[in-house]
Amino acid sequence: MTVDGTPGPHPLPERVQSELLRIAQGALANVREHSGATRAALTLTCLDDQVRLDIADNGRGLDPAALPARADGVRGHGLPAIRARAARLGGTLTVESAPGDGTVVSAAVPLPPIPAEVPAP
Amino acid sequence: MTHSAPAPDAAPGPVRLVLCDDHAVVRAGLRALLGSAEGIEVVGEAAGGEEVVALAARLRPDVVLMDLQLGTGMDGVEATRRITADSGGSVHVLVLTTYDTDADITRAVEAGATGYLLKAERPDELFTAVHSAAAGRTTLSEPVAHRVMARMRSPRPGLTARERDILGQLARGLTNRDIAKALFLSEATVKTHLGRIYDKLGVDTRAGAVAVAKEQRLLP
Numbered sequence: 001m002t003v004d005g006t007p008g009p010h011p012l013p014e015r016v017q018s019e020l021l022r023i024a025q026g027a028l029a030n031v032r033e034h035s036g037a038t039r040a041a042l043t044l045t046c047l048d049d050q051v052r053l054d055i056a057d058n059g060r061g062l063d064p065a066a067l068p069a070r071a072d073g074v075r076g077h078g079l080p081a082i083r084a085r086a087a088r089l090g091g092t093l094t095v096e097s098a099p100g101d102g103t104v105v106s107a108a109v110p111l112p113p114i115p116a117e118v119p120a121p
Numbered sequence: 122m123t124h125s126a127p128a129p130d131a132a133p134g135p136v137r138l139v140l141c142d143d144h145a146v147v148r149a150g151l152r153a154l155l156g157s158a159e160g161i162e163v164v165g166e167a168a169g170g171e172e173v174v175a176l177a178a179r180l181r182p183d184v185v186l187m188d189l190q191l192g193t194g195m196d197g198v199e200a201t202r203r204i205t206a207d208s209g210g211s212v213h214v215l216v217l218t219t220y221d222t223d224a225d226i227t228r229a230v231e232a233g234a235t236g237y238l239l240k241a242e243r244p245d246e247l248f249t250a251v252h253s254a255a256a257g258r259t260t261l262s263e264p265v266a267h268r269v270m271a272r273m274r275s276p277r278p279g280l281t282a283r284e285r286d287i288l289g290q291l292a293r294g295l296t297n298r299d300i301a302k303a304l305f306l307s308e309a310t311v312k313t314h315l316g317r318i319y320d321k322l323g324v325d326t327r328a329g330a331v332a333v334a335k336e337q338r339l340l341p
Contacts, residue, residue, distance in 0.1 A: 006283060015200040043306055043314070044309055050313075052309075054305070056307070094307060096308055104301065104305075104307040104308075106309050107311055
């Protein structure tokens, strides 16, 4: 496992820190339990208006379209719970994967104050 | 032919000048042109970087008129750096070049060039600039001064190490997906980085980013 963080200009709000920690724990538990991966990387990208947490593995992958979209009544682990945590911070969760091709779970959380500028892809 | 009189604080006697250009025809033309100017004496000429550094050390001219692109071997920026350092700044380097990219200007000035002229300049402007350089005063061709001012007016924030890394992969032709795989990141995060890179470079396409990166020598 590698952790590659980009130091941000300001410390993250505590609520964001604790939710991101839970997201990391949940995503890594998924990697351990389901992926069969030999490598996982956790990357924290701190920008002035958002923070992104990527948990990537080189495991067996999954079909993102088959994932449940809602977080109702789920236990503490699992993608729906992770998605709910990201949503509580006003953020989004994306899951990029294909069968046999590893998985990247990426949480993007906006930071206050939010500048008008949103980077275009 | 008219040109400004030498500055009052210029050294007495003609300005002793060494030419450096890798094109023999250009050297001959400049020698003839400068030889016709009052108060300027061409004391030597060099075709390459190593040669002009040695010549400047031996002749100790007031001014070296320096081309930046010198074919193979040491380029004009490196030669400028050595001459300025070797002479303790007493030999002034006046850059005379075709190119006015930000990267060339910045590198030449950082290396210690006293002035930066374009080859499109009129002869009398060149003569004035030679006298100014001999007195240690800066002359910039108008388009060069314009670029310097524009750059200072809107400085571009530097790229982070990660952004440079991604830009490098972009320049090698990798797709977002390739880059994401290589860095163990999501494509969403790669796209976010690309957005920042585009903003910082003032471009809106991959090709534009690669072109600016090459022009400003942002890539390793």
